[in-house]
Amino acid sequence: MVKPKKSGKRELILAEAAKLFKDRGYSGTSMRDLAGQVGMEAASMYNHIKSKDELLDTICFRISDTYISQLAEIEATPSGYADKLRALVRLHIRLMVEDGAAVSVANHDWKYLPEPRLGEFKQARKAYERGFAALIEAGIAAGELRPVNVSVALFTMLSAVRWVELWYRPGRGISAEELESNIITVLLGGLEQPMPQP
Amino acid sequence: MVKPKKSGKRELILAEAAKLFKDRGYSGTSMRDLAGQVGMEAASMYNHIKSKDELLDTICFRISDTYISQLAEIEATPSGYADKLRALVRLHIRLMVEDGAAVSVANHDWKYLPEPRLGEFKQARKAYERGFAALIEAGIAAGELRPVNVSVALFTMLSAVRWVELWYRPGRGISAEELESNIITVLLGGLEQPMPQP
Numbered sequence: 001m002v003k004p005k006k007s008g009k010r011e012l013i014l015a016e017a018a019k020l021f022k023d024r025g026y027s028g029t030s031m032r033d034l035a036g037q038v039g040m041e042a043a044s045m046y047n048h049i050k051s052k053d054e055l056l057d058t059i060c061f062r063i064s065d066t067y068i069s070q071l072a073e074i075e076a077t078p079s080g081y082a083d084k085l086r087a088l089v090r091l092h093i094r095l096m097v098e099d100g101a102a103v104s105v106a107n108h109d110w111k112y113l114p115e116p117r118l119g120e121f122k123q124a125r126k127a128y129e130r131g132f133a134a135l136i137e138a139g140i141a142a143g144e145l146r147p148v149n150v151s152v153a154l155f156t157m158l159s160a161v162r163w164v165e166l167w168y169r170p171g172r173g174i175s176a177e178e179l180e181s182n183i184i185t186v187l188l189g190g191l192e193q194p195m196p197q198p
Numbered sequence: 199m200v201k202p203k204k205s206g207k208r209e210l211i212l213a214e215a216a217k218l219f220k221d222r223g224y225s226g227t228s229m230r231d232l233a234g235q236v237g238m239e240a241a242s243m244y245n246h247i248k249s250k251d252e253l254l255d256t257i258c259f260r261i262s263d264t265y266i267s268q269l270a271e272i273e274a275t276p277s278g279y280a281d282k283l284r285a286l287v288r289l290h291i292r293l294m295v296e297d298g299a300a301v302s303v304a305n306h307d308w309k310y311l312p313e314p315r316l317g318e319f320k321q322a323r324k325a326y327e328r329g330f331a332a333l334i335e336a337g338i339a340a341g342e343l344r345p346v347n348v349s350v351a352l353f354t355m356l357s358a359v360r361w362v363e364l365w366y367r368p369g370r371g372i373s374a375e376e377l378e379s380n381i382i383t384v385l386l387g388g389l390e391q392p393m394p395q396p
């Protein structure tokens with residue numbers, strides 16, 4: 001059993017590690033930097049975590065596990081395919097808004113994971129993309145989505161939300177909800193106003 | 199007057215420089231690497247170009263000049279706003295397909311430009327974004343586009359096409375035209391099939 005206090009320290013270390021990895025890169029961050037940021041001696045930090053590798057591993061796999069488990073939940077809902085895609089786009093934006101540093105590390109620093117975890121991370125990402133693509137494909141087959149190339153639609157959607165990671169912070173004059181609903185409007189509804197029916 | 203032969207060599211050096219900067223990064227590329235790639239002695243390469251800085255400058259500003267001049271052309275057409283945005287999205291995709299290495303350098307390595315060119319490049323990019331945003335804003339005001347937050351629509355569109363740079367190559371089983379029309383369908387028309395009118 002992990003004692004709550006120990007887990008609290010561990011979470012603090014993980015949160016500060018994600019911020020440092022995001023700002024300075026994984027290789028540009030030393031455990032000494034991290035200890036300074038957390039306000040602990042490096043030696044006592046090792047009571048809570050094993051290594052810099054372990055921090056990266058935990059940050060990256062928490063994000064990929066979140067994507068995978070949320071995808072499974074969304075797949076299991078009785079909603080239509082357009083609604084399932086809305087939920088997925090909302091998930092991406094919400095994770096970036098709420099846990100931006102960790103998402104950034106999982107997007108950029110995953111390549112520093114040592115094997116076999118590197119391979120496992122890539123497989124998890126592929127599995128997620130395949131699941132996302134399968135929803136698009138099924139939605140097209142059901143006539144709910146426009147008949148576009150599935151890979152193009154998938155990567156356009158995944159890419160379309162990436163700027164949020166770089167841009168969003170409180171004080172941008174837009175709430176997370178407005179951000180989500182606007183991006184979803186563009187991607188699912190299209191920016192063009194539909195022509196009024198005669 | 200530049201002799202045609204000299205200009206041909208210069209273009210070859212620029213094209214190979216863009217590929218190397220893209221693959222190894224600007225700082226990871228030496229003039230010796232470049233000379234080897236072009237098949238010239240480093241000393242004779244300097245008959246055609248001044249420095250590594252000059253290569254980066256030419257590559258970055260050619261791309262930003264293309265965006266700015268195409269935006270001006272598109273602004274001047276009598277098309278509606280949705281069509282103007284389609285033309286802009288098509289321009290981004292076409293540049294990535296036709297001149298992917300140079301676009302990649304202008305997207306990633308511009309930060310190595312020395313001042314005052316760095317500041318000028320940032321200003322050119324801002325001016326382009328402002329012009330793109332003004333079209334979205336005018337399109338919303340005219341009732342042609344849905345009433346979304348202009349910055350969100352702008353960055354969603356600019357970000358949505360960025361994956362093409364990493365993904366597209368001949369042999370992907372999709373033509374440049376199909377790629378363009380599919381992305382334009384998602385961004386302007388929306389992935390969701392409109393409901394049939396009763």
